[in-house]
Amino acid sequence: MDQELAPFILFTEHHVRPETPHLKLELALGSKLTEDSGCHVLATIHRAGDSHEEPCIFRWGRHDATAAFLLFHHTPDGLRKIEIASEPPSAAVQAPLVVDGWGISVRELAPGGRVRSMITLPKRYRTELVSGEKYELVWPGGEIAIWDWGTEKQHAGRELGVKSPKICLPAARATLEFNKFGQATEGRGSPPPISxxxxxxxxxxxxxxxxxxxxxxQAGVADVKISVVYEAPAGSPAITFHSLPFQSWYGPREGYRLYRRRANAWESIEDDTTGFMIVDDPDVSIHVSQHEDFASLQPGQTWTSSDRLQGQGLGALPDDMNVGDVFRYVFKGVELDWWDWGDSSDHAETIVKLPCFIKGRVVDPKDNGGRPKLKVPASNSIEFTIV
Structure with missing residues (x-):
């Protein structure tokens, strides 16, 4: 860390305690962002060489990361700290928890190992970024209070609490340069939906x-019903497909978009949901006929789901919305990653592999078995008014 950042650093490698695991954090950011991309941080925690041979487990999740990040702007006069509104403290971060094998904030590290997580920066960071400017995202260093020696399997069903001394996670930084970032207006700058x-x-x-x-x-929610229809004449074969893309896919030409009318234009509204997911655990094999993210349809049948839009920091609606604001919501389309002919009984033994965080694209088979790509065009657009 250079001298300009030194006053803001809380913990360095000099604070690492010999009786604890020696951890090191690395941050990586995409160098280019567009109006249709989120600001994602790849956080990698390495366990460096220490005098302990046993594995360790510890709690480090989304709140631990995003609550502490600092943002600095490169200016002609040096680095300038940008004041970011902080999240309210979470009591759960320091509270004991039961190790059940499902908590994504519980990590296990053997000597020399690493774990990686993908974090989506909250909107309060992203709104400070200006096209063409350069920034430093800084983790000032911190302590991990919830930890112990051993594996998740050894601690299964047991409470994991505060252990003394705490693990030190030294400071880290990543540089980010913006070529283009900002709000989009419908029909300008954003790729067209799938036709x-x-x-x-x-x-x-x-x-x-x-x-x-x-x-x-204004204080309520907008519940959106999503209907996916298999358009085929009677007698056509059934289909089985990965239904998750109709719920949470996002890309330049895929997924859902929310717009607010401003004068004669539709302004894109960015979801302020903060994401956190593990990305380096082994892929998971699942039976498509038994998993909730896969569905089967006969010709003419409809698969339904829903989405809930709400404000007050709980969803996609902006906190500054007022009575009279008009919003538009649309599905831009999607290219399904996996589908096949036949119903659930035909696929009773069909297995595919998903990434460890489950809510992602099918990783095996990669080419959907050579079947034609299934492109689903954009939906109708719906509009609603805040009253």
Whole structure:
């Protein structure tokens, strides 16, 4: 760390305690962002050489990371700290927890090992970033209070609490340069949605319909019904498909978009949900006929889901919305990562592999078994007014 950052650093490698695991944090940021991308941080925790041979487990999750990050702007006069509103302290971060094998904030590290997590920076950071400028994202160093020696398996069903001395996680930093970042207006700067003309011959035909109340209370929520229809004549084969893309996919031409009317334009609204997921555990094998993120449809049938839009920091609606604001919501389309002919009984033994965090694209088979790509075009757009 250079001298300009030194006054802001809380813990360095000199604070590492010999009777604890020696951990080191590395941060990596994408060098280019567009109006359709989030600001994602790849956080890698290494366990360096120490005098202990046994594995360790510890708690380090989304709140631990995002609550402590500092942001600095490179200026002609040096680094300038940007004041970011802090999250309220979470009592759960320091509270004991029961190791159940499902908590994504509980990590295990053997000597020389590493664990990686992908963190999405909250909107309060992203709104400070200006196109063409350079920034430093800094972890000032911190302590991990919830930890112990051993493996998750050894601690299964047991309470993991505060252990003394605490683990020191020294300071780390990452540099970020912006080529383009900002809010988009519909039809300008953002890639067009997928159109029906892009459907691939030989693949099933699917369409999406959205429904929502026309009026939404300012303190309420907008519940959106999502209907996915398999358009095929009677006698056509059934299909089984990965349904998750219709719920949470996001890309330049995929996923859901929320817009607010400003004068004669539609302003893109960015979801302020903070993400955190483990990205380096082994892929998971699942039976498509038994998993909640896969579905089967007969010709003409509909698969339904829902999305909830709400404000007050709980969802996609902005906190500064007012009575009279008009919003538009649309599904831009999607290219399914996995589908096949046949219903759930035909696929009773079909196994695919998903990434360790489950809510991702099918990783095996990578090419969907050579079947034609299934492109689903954009849905209708729905509009609602805050009352």
């Amino acid at each position: 029906a003309s892009e459907r691939i011959p030989g693949a099933p035909i699917m369409s999406v319909m959205l429904e929502c109340n026309k009026n939404v209370p």
